[in-house]
Each structure stands twice: as C-alpha cells, then as structure tokens.
Amino acid sequence: MNEFNRMSGRGFGGAFVALAGTAAALALFGAGAQIARAQAPLAHLGTNAIAVVEDISVAGAGVGFMDFIYAGQTIDLGTDGKLVVSYLEGCRSEIIVGGKVSFAATGATVTGGTVTPSVATSCANVSAQVAANATEAGAVAVRGTGLDGLADEIQDRVIRSSVPAFSWLAGGTGDVRVFNIGRVPAELVWSGQGENGHLEYPASAPRLSANVPYRVEVRSGGAIIGVARFSIDPTLSLPDTLANRLVPVAKP
Structure with missing residues (x-):
C-alpha cells in the first residue's frame, strides 16, 4: 500500500504531497526528496x-x-560606522561604511558612505519573500509539508x-533544544541557552548530520515559545x- 496520500493542498512549485503520517514524513526525508528551488513566505516579520x-x-x-532589514528601511551609520548584511535571496552580501543607508531588494544605497557588495557567481538564487501569514524566515530552499501531530503551517528549512x-521571533532569553526527529522517539541532540532572541549552534556541540530531519524548540519559563524544523x-x-x-x- 502506498504510504503517501496525494491530495490537493498547499505545496511548493507544482507538486504537493500530503503525508499520511509521521513515519511517512520521516521516510520522505530519508529518501532524499527533491528540494524545491523556491522560498516559502516568511512569517511574523512584516511583509x-x-x-x-x-x-x-x-x-x-x-x-x-x-x-532583519526591511525594504525601505534607513539606517544612519554616522561618519564611520560599519554594517555587514547578507540578503535573504541567498546570493548577495554587503559591507557598508558610514553615511545614511537605504535598503531595497536589489541592494543598499548610501549617502555619505560606501557600499561594497559581494555577489556569489555560482549560486542558486531562491528569491525569498516575506509574508505575514506564514511561519519561517530565511534564504534557502524549502521542502516538505507538515508532519502529522505538528502545526500544519510549520515548514521545513533546508540549509547548507x-x-x-x-532566531526566535518571541525574543528574549530562551532554552534551546535540538531534536533528531528521524528517530522514534525523538532524540535530544543538544541543548543550550540563548539571549536577545538568538543563538548560534556552537562548534563544541555534537555535529549535525546531512539529510536528517531536526526539530528545534525554544522554551521560556517552562513554556514553548518557538518551534521550527530543519x-x-x-x-x-x-x-x-x-x-x-x-x-x-516561529511562535507556536
């Protein structure tokens, strides 16, 4: 019996697969499913x-x-302030020194300062968009739909x-837990504490493996304030x- 139930619903590109259950979703990861070269909308970040x-x-x-930096936003760097940004479309970064900076999707412009762009030549541009009615932010490819038992709007991020x-949208201090959800029951891989709404996975933590589904949870005061899969x-x-x-x- 086919463990996948194909039906209409939200999808990426021209295909959508509604998963019959958690085991089927994990099988999709393990089988090396095709990565969609398109970026899902981003949530709770404005538009x-x-x-x-x-x-x-x-x-x-x-x-x-x-x-996050928004289109139309302006930042005053004074005479010699330095700002380094990377763009959500995935291929462009900029070093900006001094002046009043205005941002657009095509890059920054500055009055009284300099902008030094860096654009990767061999890059899969994924044209990220931000919308208020989705759940995740970022610049890389997205695959998958929802796992049964999890909020349908939670989508999977694929990073290199x-x-x-x-970065948790609720902000503040949080206890961060990373689970390998390719195992049943899910296996806690690492936990740590982040501040100011963000945390970088430390080099001393267990190495994360390729093509394995992970779930990250952020807790504060014993309650889950954010969840994502990647x-x-x-x-x-x-x-x-x-x-x-x-x-x-994203906030659950």
Whole structure:
C-alpha cells in the first residue's frame, strides 16, 4: 500500500504531497526528496524583510546582530560606522561604511558612505519573500509539508551549513533544544541557552548530520515559545552567509 496520500493542498512549485503520517514524513526525508528551488513566505516579520545583520559597529543604529532589514528601511551609520548584511535571496552580501543607508531588494544605497557588495557567481538564487501569514524566515530552499501531530503551517528549512543559527521571533532569553526527529522517539541532540532572541549552534556541540530531519524548540519559563524544523544539505549552491544558515523559530 502506498504510504503517501496525494491530495490537493498547499505545496511548493507544482507538486504537493500530503503525508499520511509521521513515519511517512520521516521516510520522505530519508529518501532524499527533491528540494524545491523556491522560498516559502516568511512569517511574523512584516511583509518586506530582505536581509539580516551579520555585524554592526555603531551604537544607536536601531539594529543589532541577527536583526532583519526591511525594504525601505534607513539606517544612519554616522561618519564611520560599519554594517555587514547578507540578503535573504541567498546570493548577495554587503559591507557598508558610514553615511545614511537605504535598503531595497536589489541592494543598499548610501549617502555619505560606501557600499561594497559581494555577489556569489555560482549560486542558486531562491528569491525569498516575506509574508505575514506564514511561519519561517530565511534564504534557502524549502521542502516538505507538515508532519502529522505538528502545526500544519510549520515548514521545513533546508540549509547548507552544519552550524545553524537560530532566531526566535518571541525574543528574549530562551532554552534551546535540538531534536533528531528521524528517530522514534525523538532524540535530544543538544541543548543550550540563548539571549536577545538568538543563538548560534556552537562548534563544541555534537555535529549535525546531512539529510536528517531536526526539530528545534525554544522554551521560556517552562513554556514553548518557538518551534521550527530543519535539515542540512551540503550540496546546496549557496554561500555560507548568516542569512543562509538562519533557522527562524516561529511562535507556536
């Protein structure tokens, strides 16, 4: 009996597979399912997030590490403040020094400063979009639908790096737990604490494996304040920027 039940519903590209159960969903991961070269809409970030802050050296600019940058946003870097951003479409990064910066999806423009862009030449541009009615943010490919027993709107992120960065939309301090959901029951791989709404997976933590489904949960005060699923595909043609390592953790 075919364990997949094909029916109409939300999908990526021209295909949609409604999974018959958790075991079927995990089988989809294990079988190396086709990665959709399209970015799902992003949630709870407004409608026009285009980049993420990798580094900033000036105080009072209104943004910090791992904050999102929006189309139409302006930032004053003063005379020599430095800002490094990577774009959610996956292929572009910029180093901006000084001046008043205005952002658009095609890149930043600055008055009284300089912008040095870096655009990867061999890159699978995935044209990320941000919408208020979805659940995740980022710049890489997306595959899969919902697992039975989990919220249907939770979608799977596929990143190239085995060292993800987590950013939870609820903000603040959080206890972060990463589970291997390819095992039954799910196996706790690592846990740690992040602050200011984000955490980078440490190099000292157990190495995450390619093509394995993971679930990340963020807890505060004993309650789950964020959840996301992700997997790793080192063959993706994307530069190793923060935007491409990011696994945004949406409010449940």
